[in-house]
Amino acid sequence: MSTPTEPVKTQPRYARWLATTNVVTRHIVATYGPDCINLSGGLPAPEIYPLAAIEAATQRALARFKHRAVSYGPVEGMKELRMAIAARASTPRQRFGAENVLITTGSLQALDLLGKILVEPGETILAQFPTYLGALDAWRPRTPTYRRLDWAADPMSLGQAVSGAQFVYCVPNFSNPTGALIATESRQRLLAAAQRAGGVLVEDDPYGALFYDGVALPSLLDLSSDGSEIYRGPVVHLGTLSKSIGPGLRIGWAIAEPKMIEMLSLAKQGADIGTGTFAQGVAVELLDAGIDRAVLPDMLALYTRRRDALVAAAGEHLGLRFDFTAPVGGMFLWLTAKDPALDTDALWPIAFAAGVSFCPGSVFDPTARLKNAMRLNFTLNDEAQLVEGVRRLARAVERHLQAPA
Ligand SMILES: Cc1ncc(COP(=O)(O)O)c(C=O)c1O
Numbered sequence: 001m002s003t004p005t006e007p008v009k010t011q012p013r014y015a016r017w018l019a020t021t022n023v024v025t026r027h028i029v030a031t032y033g034p035d036c037i038n039l040s041g042g043l044p045a046p047e048i049y050p051l052a053a054i055e056a057a058t059q060r061a062l063a064r065f066k067h068r069a070v071s072y073g074p075v076e077g078m079k080e081l082r083m084a085i086a087a088r089a090s091t092p093r094q095r096f097g098a099e100n101v102l103i104t105t106g107s108l109q110a111l112d113l114l115g116k117i118l119v120e121p122g123e124t125i126l127a128q129f130p131t132y133l134g135a136l137d138a139w140r141p142r143t144p145t146y147r148r149l150d151w152a153a154d155p156m157s158l159g160q161a162v163s164g165a166q167f168v169y170c171v172p173n174f175s176n177p178t179g180a181l182i183a184t185e186s187r188q189r190l191l192a193a194a195q196r197a198g199g200v201l202v203e204d205d206p207y208g209a210l211f212y213d214g215v216a217l218p219s220l221l222d223l224s225s226d227g228s229e230i231y232r233g234p235v236v237h238l239g240t241l242s243k244s245i246g247p248g249l250r251i252g253w254a255i256a257e258p259k260m261i262e263m264l265s266l267a268k269q270g271a272d273i274g275t276g277t278f279a280q281g282v283a284v285e286l287l288d289a290g291i292d293r294a295v296l297p298d299m300l301a302l303y304t305r306r307r308d309a310l311v312a313a314a315g316e317h318l319g320l321r322f323d324f325t326a327p328v329g330g331m332f333l334w335l336t337a338k339d340p341a342l343d344t345d346a347l348w349p350i351a352f353a354a355g356v357s358f359c360p361g362s363v364f365d366p367t368a369r370l371k372n373a374m375r376l377n378f379t380l381n382d383e384a385q386l387v388e389g390v391r392r393l394a395r396a397v398e399r400h401l402q403a404p405a
Pocket residue numbers: 042105106107108109132134171176204205206239240241242247251252
């Protein structure tokens with residue numbers, strides 16, 4: 001008879017990369033009560049989610065796809081949805097087909113899959129700086145090295161930087177976090193460098209439709225189109241329904257040359273075998289009915305008013321302490337402190353206790369050293385809440401600056 005032994009307490013040996021991450025995303029996506037105004041997330045205004053259209057699209061999807069709507073589907077995505085995305089991307093100059101499209105579980109999954117297929121531990125990613133927090137999170141387990149993408153670099157330096165990296169990551173339309181819009185000439189220069197160096201350009205574009213002032217600029221995908229029968233350019237263009245219809249659908253996509261799509265699909269097979277077919281079926285119906293295009297005018301009008309309210313409130317209450325530029329699109333205002341002693345990591349808990357949350361700059365820096373900046377969102381809250389949020393933030397800033405170091 002064996003002698004009873006004390007059970008040994010489980011001691012998982014967690015992977016080392018976990019020690020390098022943070023919990024900011026959990027706060028960003030949380031919906032707060034009236035006591036705390038969430039200025040930290042990249043969240044759309046829930047009141048303009050097209051719920052009636054989604055309900056109708058769901059019924060049509062079930063009637064059209066029947067058992068397919070709840071079965072496993074192709075890893076690459078439902079053919080109908082891939083075709084719909086390809087048709088949207090096609091121009092008179094360039095035709096895209098289903099072979100150019102992978103449906104992903106949010107565009108964040110496309111970033112994760114790119115890390116898996118392109119980056120060995122320690123290899124270099126050339127990234128726009130500051131860099132989208134979700135991309136840094138997605139690639140953390142690959143332990144990449146980051147180099148900053150300098151849009152203004154001369155062609156030779158740009159070419160060298162591109163050829164020294166596994167790929168280039170950028171958000172040319174209203175970067176997350178800065179809201180910056182990259183000029184067409186800079187896009188052309190980067191593309192030319194990638195074409196000379198044989199590099200891959202990842203163009204992450206969730207905000208491309210959210211232009212409040214001026215007209216849309218050509219995407220890297222459009223600029224790289226050469227009219228060939230099958231697109232074989234260097235751009236991997238990422239899109240999503242998260243900002244145009246609703247992030248809970250978790251429908252995103254990658255558009256790229258067919259071999260890249262094949263490799264991404266191999267990685268996706270081990271991630272989730274395929275994006276939920278139910279959401280894909282609904283997405284096909286929503287896109288076929290043009291719901292994203294139908295809601296856009298109201299969305300642009302609402303977000304323009306909110307952008308203006310946040311910019312005005314920031315000018316009034318934070319202007320003494322921070323520099324910023326009003327964004328011409330997207331969802332974010334980026335503020336840089338005039339006083340280098342202002343540390344937005346230290347400010348965060350003070351602001352949270354005062355009833356407002358923002359995104360500290362450090363989470364957009366692979367080295368977490370960017371301490372004197374912060375990102376504010378203007379799409380989630382109405383104008384009165386935005387103004388109140390900024391007032392609370394301004395009080396928290398003064399408290400932080402008065403606190404002993
Ligand atoms: C630049 C950028 N890329 C990707 C994503 C992820 O979006 P999705 O909901 O499609 O995964 C976001 C979301 O905020 C984003 O800002």
